[in-house]
Amino acid sequence: MIEKRDSVVQELHSVRDYIRWGTSRFIGAGLHFGHGFDNAWDEASYLVLHCLHLPWDITPDVLDARLTLEERRAVAAAIERRVVERIPAAYVTGEAWFAGLRFYVDRRVLVPRSPLAELIEQGFRPWLSDGPARILDLCTGSGCIGIACAVAFPDADVQLSDISAEALAVAAKNIELHQLGDRVSCRQSDLFTGLDSTRYDLIVANPPYVDAADLAAMPAEYRAEPALGLGSGPDGLDFTRRLLREAPAHLNTGGLLVVEVGNSWAALEQAYPGVPFTWVELQRGGHGIFVLSAAQLRDHAADFS
Incomplete structure (x- = not known):
């Protein structure tokens, strides 16, 4: 799994690349969505943007921005954790939103x-x-x-x-x-x-x-x-x-x-x-x-x- 992730990190470079790859990984793994998002694209977008400390409403041109090596590794690790552990994305990021407010969450x-x-x-x-x-x-x-x-x-x-x-x-x-x-x-x-x-x-x-x-x-x-x-x-x-x-x-x-x-x-x-x-x-x-x-x-x- 680590070797596969390293290959991804070398081949993918932009925000858009990782959202697309994450979406494909989620669909291919048959993940279930029901903890804030109802589809693979939105959940992949959330995880990628969270790892990059970017807001949800970024302008489209940012999608083509290139990531640093450290950023690519962090994004790939978050997406793989969602797939391998089959846990809600909120447990990966440690946060969830409710009534417009941000909350810390974990498996407790x-x-x-x-x-x-x-x-x-x-x-x-x-x-x-x-x-x-x-x-x-x-x-x-x-x-x-x-x-x-x-x-x-x-x-x-x-x-x-x-x-x-x-x-x-x-x-x-x-x-x-x-x-x-x-x-x-x-x-x-x-x-x-x-x-x-x-x-x-x-x-x-x-x-x-x-x-x-x-x-x-x-x-x-x-x-x-x-x-x-x-x-x-x-x-x-x-x-x-x-x-x-x-x-x-x-x-x-x-x-x-x-x-x-x-x-x-x-x-x-x-x-x-x-x-x-x-x-x-x-x-x-x-x-x-x-x-x-x-x-x-x-x-x-x-x-x-």
Whole structure:
């Protein structure tokens, strides 16, 4: 593999050369794309430009610029790592973007990709008319959702919670990256067990929700992520059932629960046919996000027991 990479480094010279070669390597290797890009060309472009410290919106003439030997080696190594290890590109670069913000990521956390970003950018309207004073991001992982909420609501205090101490170490790094330590904190907890009796105006959760069949069929790129953040029982709802039972005790009057359950939305509707889930329509794609008010949760407590 090293000999092949050395041959590439000697034969290819321009930015365009390496984007084309990377695209061919990705397609030839049968890679899966679903962690920020949906095709080989865009992912190869991202990796090449990242290694060269170039912005995504460079002018086309830069594509013909020649790379130094050191740059060619770095780009080739990144592309080969993506192919050989079958890991998301974000793990190669150590970064991911969410709601217009950059986050540090590694294999301790899922790669940020939730469609919740669209709701955050919209201030959770029309369900929230006033800015929440206290926000909880459950199953925070990298902290991207909670930190994006802190940016969207500059007067709010935000708590990031996760069962994984390793994930919280990454979240803490991102709190520091965005200089939000005065308003954003981390707490290790299995759902609400470590959060005492604190109440929130907004609880946002992107919990594990992949059902057993989908989990078994996932491509290698998804299996490179922490399994703890993906699978949640036979129908993908083990965590969400607990969340629906326990959330009312942690929401203020007028509070809001927003949860992503992805492909498990149909199973959730079937499990609770009498619950008035509001399913969010997203302009930028994605599905399976529901909204319930504190009042609705309390009115249907018997359904969740």
